[in-house]
Amino acid sequence: MCIKLVIFILSDSSEFRDNLKLAYSAAVSRRQQFLIRCLGGSTEKKNFNFQSIRMQSVMSSGPSLEAESVSILTSIIPGLESTKHKGQAGKIAVVGGCREYTGAPYFSAISALKIGADLSHVFCTKDAAPVIKSYSPELIVHPILEESYSIRDDEKSSISAKVIAEVEKWMERFDCLVVGPGLGRDPFLLDCVSHIMKHARERNVPMVIDGDGLYLVTNCLDLVSGYPLAVLTPNVNEYKRLVQKVLSSEVNDENGTDQLLSLAKGIGGVTILRKGKSDFVSDGKTACAVSIYGSPRRCGGQGDILSGSVAVFLSWARQCAAKGEVSMNPTILGCVAGSALLRYAASMAFDKKKRSTLTGDIIECLGRSLQEICPV
Ligand SMILES: NC(=O)C1=CN([C@@H]2O[C@H](COP(=O)(O)OP(=O)(O)OC[C@H]3O[C@@H](n4cnc5c(N)ncnc54)[C@H](O)[C@@H]3O)[C@@H](O)[C@H]2O)[C@@H](O)CC1
Numbered sequence: 001m002c003i004k005l006v007i008f009i010l011s012d013s014s015e016f017r018d019n020l021k022l023a024y025s026a027a028v029s030r031r032q033q034f035l036i037r038c039l040g041g042s043t044e045k046k047n048f049n050f051q052s053i054r055m056q057s058v059m060s061s062g063p064s065l066e067a068e069s070v071s072i073l074t075s076i077i078p079g080l081e082s083t084k085h086k087g088q089a090g091k092i093a094v095v096g097g098c099r100e101y102t103g104a105p106y107f108s109a110i111s112a113l114k115i116g117a118d119l120s121h122v123f124c125t126k127d128a129a130p131v132i133k134s135y136s137p138e139l140i141v142h143p144i145l146e147e148s149y150s151i152r153d154d155e156k157s158s159i160s161a162k163v164i165a166e167v168e169k170w171m172e173r174f175d176c177l178v179v180g181p182g183l184g185r186d187p188f189l190l191d192c193v194s195h196i197m198k199h200a201r202e203r204n205v206p207m208v209i210d211g212d213g214l215y216l217v218t219n220c221l222d223l224v225s226g227y228p229l230a231v232l233t234p235n236v237n238e239y240k241r242l243v244q245k246v247l248s249s250e251v252n253d254e255n256g257t258d259q260l261l262s263l264a265k266g267i268g269g270v271t272i273l274r275k276g277k278s279d280f281v282s283d284g285k286t287a288c289a290v291s292i293y294g295s296p297r298r299c300g301g302q303g304d305i306l307s308g309s310v311a312v313f314l315s316w317a318r319q320c321a322a323k324g325e326v327s328m329n330p331t332i333l334g335c336v337a338g339s340a341l342l343r344y345a346a347s348m349a350f351d352k353k354k355r356s357t358l359t360g361d362i363i364e365c366l367g368r369s370l371q372e373i374c375p376v
């Protein structure tokens with residue numbers, strides 16, 4: 001991998017790039033451009049982010065992730081070996097999907113499968129389940145959650161116990177939960193989900209918290225506080241709410257790295273992936289950035305792809321850590337790999353679809369992106 005990276009540093013000259021265009025196929029060329037971007041070099045496509053340099057310079061022990069996101073991806077992706085059985089490449093569960101939102105849990109769960117997980121479950125409301133099932137027969141959909149409107153007050157405690165028992169049955173089988181995509185904000189439903197999170201935590205199941213899961217967690221920080229296997233993936237609004245709640249201040253981009261470090265530390269060492277023009281990742285001890293150029297389209301659902309991706313990569317990184325193959329915090333590795341892959345796939349989809357690029361188009365590019373980054 002080191003040799004390849006050196007080659008691509010050299011390739012950051014226009015003369016060399018011209019030669020590359022002649023010499024390589026479109027797929028190989030795309031991969032090189034990706035690597036150049038990862039190394040902080042410029043390509044005709046744009047877009048070097050200076051903030052990421054600043055961030056790297058203030059990191060004490062963190063790696064230069066702009067240069068290493070590709071090697072992180074390739075080092076944690078497991079081989080496809082004939083000796084393996086179903087499940088070993090990962091079993092992911094998404095807790096989300098309600099009357100309003102059926103796309104978000106689907107995007108998250110299907111992305112996990114397309115990246116290479118073996119099984120992907122969705123725990124959603126009864127209304128959402130047939131819709132999500134109809135998007136894909138690949139997903140295992142559990143129609144178990146309930147919203148207040150569909151139940152009577154006197155049923156609440158028995159239904160709550162049933163929901164928790166049902167999820168608990170499956171819990172040990174999961175390598176990671178994604179909590180929140182399209183979950184909605186119904187108080188009864190969120191209360192059930194907070195119990196599910198407590199059970200996951202007791203069993204040391206990692207959790208990626210996104211969307212309405214972040215709304216829940218921001219209002220009840222104890223759910224994740226001090227849990228090192230929790231990853232929060234806030235967008236701009238979700239981040240603002242977290243900063244206000246935890247640090248009692250406003251978002252300060254002048255000092256963004258320090259604030260992110262303080263936030264992660266303030267929640268007891270959870271890992272935070274702050275999404276935006278660059279994705280910034282911190283576990284309270286170290287901080288890093290992924291600034292690979294993605295796509296200028298901001299269609300809804302890209303964060304959902306990211307949550308499913310981080311869940312898979314985090315599971316794989318934990319497997320590598322258990323074998324002593326990596327030394328960095330697996331939650332950080334999972335975030336960096338998920339962010340890098342999403343951005344690469346978004347860029348590929350945008351090349352093809354331009355203004356009409358939608359989340360489904362990006363999902364369709366996940367497989368080819370992986371193939372170009374880490375061929376099988
Ligand atoms: N197809 C679907 O089912 C989708 C459902 N989603 C779900 O929708 C629920 C709410 O998520 P939201 O992301 O809307 O919640 P937010 O609290 O982030 O957004 C609320 C409002 O802020 C605006 N906003 C979002 N990003 C912004 C930005 N970068 N700058 C300025 N304003 C911004 C949005 O347009 C929205 O009006 C979640 O459960 C989420 O998972 C989203 O994931 C998108 C796709």
Ligand SMILES: Nc1ncnc2c1ncn2[C@@H]1O[C@H](COP(=O)(O)OP(=O)(O)OP(=O)(O)O)[C@@H](O)[C@H]1O
Pocket residue numbers: 211234235236275276277278279294295298299300301302303304305306339342343
């Ligand atoms: N301004 C930007 N420039 C480049 N990439 C961006 C920008 N904003 C977001 N992204 C990318 O899009 C991904 C999703 O971030 P976004 O802020 O859209 O999440 P979200 O609002 O939670 O999405 P969703 O609609 O799925 O809920 C991030 O990982 C990031 O890589």
Ligand SMILES: [Mg+2]
Pocket residue numbers: 210211235303304
């Ligand atoms: Mg979101």
